[in-house]
Amino acid sequence: MSKIYNLYFKILSFFVGLFFVYPFSIYSINIQLDSTQTVLDEIIITATKTERVLSSIPLNVSIIKKNEIEKTNATRLSDVINEELGLITVSDFGGSEGIQMQGLDSEYTLVLIDNQPLIGRSAGTLDLNRISVGNIKQIEIVRGPSSSLYGNNAFAGVINIITEEPKNGLKGNVTSSYETHNTFDNNILFSYKKKNFYSSVFFNNYSSDGYDLNPNDELNTVNNFNTNTLQIKLGQNLGESLKIRINARYYTQLIDNIAANSLSGETFTSENNINFIISHESEKIKTNFEVYFTSYFGDEFLDDEQGDRFSESFYDHILLKPEIKTVYKINKQKEFVFGLGNEYETLNRTFFEIEPKQNSPYIYFQYDYNPNEKINLILGGRFDKYKEYKSQISPKFSGIYKIKNNESIKISTGYGYKTPDFRQLYFNFSNSTVGYSVIGYNVVENVLNQLIDEGQIANIIIPIEEFEDPLSPESSFGVNIGYNREIDRKISLSTNLFSNSAKNLIDYRVIANKTNGQNVFSYYNVNNVSTFGFDINTKYKADNYFSFSIGYQLLYAYDLDAINAFENGEVYARLTPTSPAFRLNKKDYFGLYNRSRHMGVFKINYNVLNKEFNANLRVKYRSKYGLYDSNSNNYLDKYDKFVNGHITANVNINKIISSKLTVSAGIENIFNYLDSENISNLSGRIYFCRIGYNIN
Numbered sequence: 001m002s003k004i005y006n007l008y009f010k011i012l013s014f015f016v017g018l019f020f021v022y023p024f025s026i027y028s029i030n031i032q033l034d035s036t037q038t039v040l041d042e043i044i045i046t047a048t049k050t051e052r053v054l055s056s057i058p059l060n061v062s063i064i065k066k067n068e069i070e071k072t073n074a075t076r077l078s079d080v081i082n083e084e085l086g087l088i089t090v091s092d093f094g095g096s097e098g099i100q101m102q103g104l105d106s107e108y109t110l111v112l113i114d115n116q117p118l119i120g121r122s123a124g125t126l127d128l129n130r131i132s133v134g135n136i137k138q139i140e141i142v143r144g145p146s147s148s149l150y151g152n153n154a155f156a157g158v159i160n161i162i163t164e165e166p167k168n169g170l171k172g173n174v175t176s177s178y179e180t181h182n183t184f185d186n187n188i189l190f191s192y193k194k195k196n197f198y199s200s201v202f203f204n205n206y207s208s209d210g211y212d213l214n215p216n217d218e219l220n221t222v223n224n225f226n227t228n229t230l231q232i233k234l235g236q237n238l239g240e241s242l243k244i245r246i247n248a249r250y251y252t253q254l255i256d257n258i259a260a261n262s263l264s265g266e267t268f269t270s271e272n273n274i275n276f277i278i279s280h281e282s283e284k285i286k287t288n289f290e291v292y293f294t295s296y297f298g299d300e301f302l303d304d305e306q307g308d309r310f311s312e313s314f315y316d317h318i319l320l321k322p323e324i325k326t327v328y329k330i331n332k333q334k335e336f337v338f339g340l341g342n343e344y345e346t347l348n349r350t351f352f353e354i355e356p357k358q359n360s361p362y363i364y365f366q367y368d369y370n371p372n373e374k375i376n377l378i379l380g381g382r383f384d385k386y387k388e389y390k391s392q393i394s395p396k397f398s399g400i401y402k403i404k405n406n407e408s409i410k411i412s413t414g415y416g417y418k419t420p421d422f423r424q425l426y427f428n429f430s431n432s433t434v435g436y437s438v439i440g441y442n443v444v445e446n447v448l449n450q451l452i453d454e455g456q457i458a459n460i461i462i463p464i465e466e467f468e469d470p471l472s473p474e475s476s477f478g479v480n481i482g483y484n485r486e487i488d489r490k491i492s493l494s495t496n497l498f499s500n501s502a503k504n505l506i507d508y509r510v511i512a513n514k515t516n517g518q519n520v521f522s523y524y525n526v527n528n529v530s531t532f533g534f535d536i537n538t539k540y541k542a543d544n545y546f547s548f549s550i551g552y553q554l555l556y557a558y559d560l561d562a563i564n565a566f567e568n569g570e571v572y573a574r575l576t577p578t579s580p581a582f583r584l585n586k587k588d589y590f591g592l593y594n595r596s597r598h599m600g601v602f603k604i605n606y607n608v609l610n611k612e613f614n615a616n617l618r619v620k621y622r623s624k625y626g627l628y629d630s631n632s633n634n635y636l637d638k639y640d641k642f643v644n645g646h647i648t649a650n651v652n653i654n655k656i657i658s659s660k661l662t663v664s665a666g667i668e669n670i671f672n673y674l675d676s677e678n679i680s681n682l683s684g685r686i687y688f689c690r691i692g693y694n695i696n
Contacts, residue, residue, distance in 0.1 A: 045115065046140040046160040048366060048378065049149055049337060050327055058376055058400035058410040060480040060496050064139040066164075071605070071616050073652050073664050073690050075177055075185040075206065077131035077161065078681075080139065083618050083650070085551035085601045086535050087141070089128060089681065090594055098125035101156045102143055102498050103531030103557035103595050104476070108155035108418055110146070114163055114247055116275050117153070119317050120296030121421070130251060130271065132204040132229050134175065134187035137162045144498065145416025145478040148380045148396035151343075151362055155416040155476055156500070163231065166191035166198040172695035179668075179688030183208035190695075196237035204229040211683045213676030218260050221680050227253040245277040257302060263310055265302040271295070287326045294319050313350035320344040337366040337380075347422045351429040353443040356422045361385050374402045388425065388442070389470045392417050406486040416476040424471065424506055424523045435518040438508070441471040444522050448512060455515065462511040462522075472525045476502040490541045499532040529592065531557040546606055553599040557592040562635050573631045573639050588637045590626060596645070598623040612656035619649040627678055643678045647671060652688075664690040 042054040047061045054063055064080060074080045081099055082089045088100045098106025106125045111118050118126055139161055146154035172190040179185075184207050191200035206229075210222040228251070235245040251271040258264055273294040280287050298315040323341030330336060345358045366380035381395040398412035420441065427440040428447050439447045444467045451457050482496040505527035512520040535553040542548065565571050566589045572581040573588075591597075600621040607614045623645040630641040652666025668686040675682065 044140050045162070046112070046158055047142050048368065049115075049325065049339070050335070050368070055408075055484070056376060056400065058378060058398040059412045060143040060410075060482055060498065062141045062143075064141070066137055069133050069136060069139075071614055071652075071654060072618065072650070073177065073654070073666055073688065074133055076129045077133060077139075078128035080133055081128060081159070083601065083603075083620060084141070085537060085599065086143070086553045086555075088594075088596070088599075088622070090125075099128060099159065100594070102478075102500055103533070103555050103592065104156035104500060104502070104529075108153065108416075108474075108476075110150055110154040110158045112150075112158065112160040113249065113273070114275065115160060116273065116290075116292045116294070116321075117150075117319070118271075118273075119294055119319050120269070120271060120298070120315075122298060122315050122423075130227075130253070131161060132185075132187070132206065134185075134204050135164045135189050135200075135202040135231065137164045143496075144412060144480045145394075145396075145414040145476050145500070147392070147394035147416040148382045148414055149364055149366065151364075151382060151384050151392075151394070152360075152417065152419050155418045155474065155502075163202070163233075164189070164191070164200065166193040166200045166233070166235075168193050169696075173692060174695070175690060175692040177688060177690040180686040181208050181211045181683065191233075198233070198235045200231075200233045202229070202231040213674065213680070213683065218258065218262070220258055221676070221683070223258060224256040225253060227251065241281050243277075243279045243281075245279075246274070247277075248274045257300070259302055262305045263302040265300065265310075267298070267300040269296070269298040271297075284329045285326060287324065290321075290323050290325075292319075292321045292323070314348075315350070316348040318346045333370045335368040337364075337368070339364045349422070352422070352426050353428040353440065353447060354426055356426050358422075359387065376400045386419060389419060389473055392419075392473060408484050410480075410482045410484070412480045414478055416478060418474045420471045420473065420506060420523070435514065435516045437514070437518075437520045439511075439520060439522045441467060441523045444511070448520065451512075451514075451520070457520070458513045458515045460512050462509070467522075471506065471523065472504045474502065474505050474525075476500050492539045493537070495534065495536045497532075497534045500530070502527075502529040502531075505529055526561065528560040529558065530560055531555065531592075531595075545608060546604070548605075549601075549603045551601040555595060555597060555599070557595040558589075559592060559635075562589060565635070566637075571633055571635055571637070573633050573637060575631075575639065584633075584637055584639075588639070590636045590638055590640070593626055593628065593636055596623045596625045598645075613654070615651070615653040617649065617651045619647060621645070621647050643675060646673050646675070648673055648682070660694045660696075662692040662694075664692075 042063065043051050044054050044057060044061060044063055045051055047057045047059045054061065064084070069080055072080070072083070078089045081087050086102065090098055090100050090106050099109050100106055101109050107121065111126050120126065139159065142158040144157055146158045150158055170192050175187045177185040184205070186205045188203045189200070192198065207226040208224065210220050210224045213221040229249070231249045233247050235243065237243050253269045255267040257267055275290060275292045278289045296317045301312040302310045304310050321341060321343050323339060325337065325339040328336045340363045343360045346355065348355045362382060362384045364380065364382035366378060369377045377399045379397050381393065384392045394415045394417060396414035398410070400408055400410040402408045423440065425440045425442040427438055428443060430437040445464050448457070448464060478498065478500045480496055480498045482494065484494045486492045504525040506523050507526050508521045508523050510519045511522045514520060533553060533555040535551060537549065537551040539549045540547065563586065566584055566586045569583050571584045573584055574581050602619040603616065605616045624642045626636045626640050626642045629636060631639055649670040650666065650668045651670060652664060654662065654664045656662050666688055668688065669682060669684060672685040673682060674684050
């Protein structure tokens with residue numbers, strides 16, 4: 001592998017010299033008029049890392065455009081995503097909301113802002129509420145394994161948030177929203193573009209008093225919080241073919257914590273990202289050199305009634321990622337993409353045995369071929385080098401066949417993977433109240449021997465020798481087959497069949513019993529999971545006023561090992577804790593937790609152009625799903641407790657008062673659906689109003 005390292009650094013050095021030295025020796029910095037660029041509404045970047053028209057992409061992709069977001073008056077990314085077919089926001093035990101896609105957990109979906117990854121998954125979930133939609137141009141969603149281009153964490157798919165680019169002249173807008181629970185969301189956006197220079201500044205403040213769905217306990221469902229986001233963009237064209245851009249983002253959140261036993265404290269988190277980009281473009285070759293740095297810091301504490309410190313923890317995560325990408329347009333039919341880079345990652349965290357570091361070089365390629373006007377084929381792959389576990393090769397293939405200009409069939413296959421995270425490898429946590437312990441896979445031998453020396457271990461269940469081989473990365477193979485047709489100018493139809501086969505999923509198990517009666521847990525590769533189903537979307541434009549869309553998804557999500565256990569008669573259940581146990585069979589197995597078999601989305605939009613008025617209604621149905629095993633057999637069966645199927649609906653109206661002033665109002669969760677025991681992100685019916693002012 002030393003040859004790969006040497007090759008990588010030679011090429012990196014070449015491009016650094018090319019972009020930092022060579023341009024300034026041959027270019028004079030000229031200020032020229034910026035040519036007008038034709039903007040296509042349906043251009044997508046995420047699927048291929050190149051600009052492509054959405055309808056020509058041979059992948060299962062979709063775009064949520066700015067005007068769609070504005071009509072709903074959403075304030076956070078979770079609000080937008082939760083109204084899309086096949087996407088579900090799922091809360092973890094810490095209250096963070098991640099995204100479930102095609103039946104795969106939120107920890108397997110990669111989230112990007114302007115093509116760069118977000119970090120800070122303290123419990124595996126990346127909280128979508130961290131992201132304001134106030135300056136979003138569009139949201140690009142790629143369903144299915146995408147590790148061939150994006151590597152780790154793109155196991156289920158990719159969500160890329162593309163923020164606004166400045167337009168010519170001085171532009172600005174201010175918006176302010178108020179909703180139930182004394183929740184405020186305020187945005188300020190200013191941009192300036194003239195000739196070869198542009199800049200923009202976006203600021204968002206989001207705060208709430210929180211709410212409590214269960215007044216009978218000491219805790220709030222959501223505590224009081226205040227968040228701030230600042231994003232700055234700068235760009236300069238140096239000559240006709242050389243551009244420099246800097247994107248920077250800073251985010252902070254402060255939460256007032258209230259815990260049981262009269263404990264109180266604060267949780268503070270901050271996130272920093274900065275991306276430096278140099279791009280050079282000629283007639284056939286376009287090359288980007290990027291250096292991306294991001295950090296995520298969290299600090300949490302609880303004090304007792306006397307003000308003494310009861311507990312404290314911190315989380316400090318850093319990622320540095322340089323990358324070079326070259327797009328070579330061979331001719332009108334062929335295009336080649338080549339990229340290489342390195343990810344350097346560190347995490348310093350409470351309860352870690354060591355401060356882990358990871359240095360992971362990677363190389364990827366993509367060949368885009370159009371043999372004729374009807375067919376487009378894409379072949380790609382990526383190689384990632386790791387020190388702690390096996391290196392990964394991630395291939396992909398996709399193709400589209402246009403039966404007619406308004407009708408097409410597409411198929412895509414890909415391999416996804418997710419390496420064990422630092423928590424699964426190096427965690428060393430003991431609960432001081434209950435008495436159990438959780439140990440990362442790589443430190444089991446040291447920590448378990450220490451517990452044995454301290455006399456805390458009663459017996460060993462899993463021999464330490466089983467932890468000598470590395471923990472394997474999780475992997476998946478996905479297939480998507482789609483059919484799209486525009487029946488006429490009023491009706492369009494899109495369908496997609498999907499299947500994901502996941503192996504070596506990481507779970508936890510008991511590896512030892514403690515003398516206090518509690519257990520010691522660690523991680524291991526065990527689960528083989530299959531998710532499959534289909535979704536169908538129809539859009540209908542009735543006239544110049546009304547438009548409708550309706551979608552449905554059918555999802556099956558199973559643990560294959562669980563199916564075998566049920567088939568072999570190894571699973572039992574009790575209807576009550578004291579009733580006799582009885583054997584379960586295969587038909588009693590429901591599937592994976594937190595997965596609904598059926599999902600539906602209905603949207604209706606009413607638009608009056610000459611009166612500059614818009615109203616819309618969005619309805620989402622989710623069938624029943626199980627959150628946990630209530631009869632203690634470690635499986636989700638039909639005798640467990642389920643969350644009932646339910647409907648949520650949102651409505652709002654928007655009125656343009658003048659060229660500068662817009663007002664909006666609406667209701668979220670119209671039917672006031674509540675399940676305080678199981679669903680924390682539904683607080684009942686919410687009323688809101690919003691005002692926006694444009695500065696031109």
